Amino acid sequence: MNFYKTLDLIMRQDIGGRGLLPSLPASPLAETVAALSGAKRAVLLTGFPVRLADGSFIGETDGPSGTAAAAAALNGIGCHTAVVTDSASYPLLKEALRWMAPQTSLVLLPKNDTAAFIRNFLSDFRPTHFISLERPGKAADGHYHNMRGEIIDDMIADSSPFLSEAKKLGAVTISIGDGGNEMGMGAFYRQITANVPCGAEICACESADIALASGVSNWWGWGLASLLSVETGRFLLPSEEKETELLRRVVDAGGVDGCTRERTMTVDHLALDIHLSVLCAVTELTKRTMGETIPEPFLFITCTGHAGRRLSSPPLLSYALPEPKQ
Incomplete structure (x- = not known):
């Protein structure tokens, strides 16, 4: 099993049971790495708001971590990066970048005159790459939706011009999501409408040059790294x-789980240990492929669901890692 195929399998474990991933074609990872390896200036967009019981809203825990990991990796290859988000997620990204990617600029997306701001910002920054990760995408009805089909326009700055404006400037556009309502996921319209609850209603209508799906959007931050x-x-x-x-x-900083709406060390109702098991799998796959020695036998992952229940769709239990890269 080669590196790309194994990495894709790790990323696309449907632990949360969203239903989308099994229907998708293989991720275009050779194309992705070919595009990213030449990145000079990258804009990363994230931030998905969650309405709390008292009517207020704040950003969720899926998005900031993956974006920070991707930004740090891009910084590591000499790429200048800027992360853009709106007010609901700004404090979360401020802390995430301070810890993981301090070289990255953080830009606040205004609620008003957003289209003009986006055009001017991109014109000044001149990105070679634009990456959205767990950012709501506008559906065919002209609204933003959460996974329950609820309209969330009042909680979000209209960031929809980013894809088209970035493409006009010649930037490669990459979008990452896990449920179909994220920016750029229009590439999977047929699969989303057929397999995701409320899929026809919530599916983002625009497509990125490269669309990547995973069990949790954060994971592709590690995948890109x-x-x-x-x-x-x-x-x-x-x-x-x-x-x-x-x-x-x-x-x-205030981040909440997007499923439970609670301030806990979870992402998409999955415990931290589950996410760390995925990171461990990616890490060992990467080291093996780079030629580093890791203990035999090949990686073995197990995890349980909440309250000790076995997950109906657990992570890969075992697989052979590819031979080191020559």
Whole structure:
């Protein structure tokens, strides 16, 4: 089993039972790494708001961590990066970047005159790459939706012009999501409408040049870091300890789980240990592919669901890692 196929399998474990991933074609990872390896200036967009019981709203824990990991990896190959988000997620990203990617600029997306702001910002920054990760995408009805089909326009700055404006400037556009309502996921319209609850209503209508789906959007932050590590020979992934502290800082800044709406050390109702098992899998795959020695036997992952229940769709239980890259 080769590196790309194994990485894609790790990323696309449907632990949360969303239903989308089994229907999708293989991710275009050779195309992705070819595009990313030449990145000079990258804009990363994230931030998904969650309405709380008292009517207020704040950003969720899926998005900041993955974006920070991707930004740090891009910084590691000499790419200048800027992360853009709106007010609901700004404090979360401030802490995430301070901890993981301090070289990255953080830009606040205004609620008013957003289209003009986006055009001017992109014109000044001149990105070679635009990456959205767990950012709501506008559906065919002209509204933004959460996974329950609820309209969330009042909680979000209209960031929809980013894709088209970035393409006009010649930037490669990459979008990452896990449920189909994220920016750029229009590439999977047929699969989303057929397999995701409320899919026809919530599916984002625009498509990125490259669309990547995973069990949790954050995971592709590690996935991109893995691709760049193997391509450049520089190990760019965070440690489990650094990732744990990152999530703690995001939660301390107000971040909530997007499914439970609670301030806990979870992402998409999945315990931290589950996410760390995925990071461990990506790390060991990356090191093996880069030629580093890891203990035999090949990686073995197990995890349980909430309250000790076995997950109906657990992570890969065992697989052979590819031979080291020559």
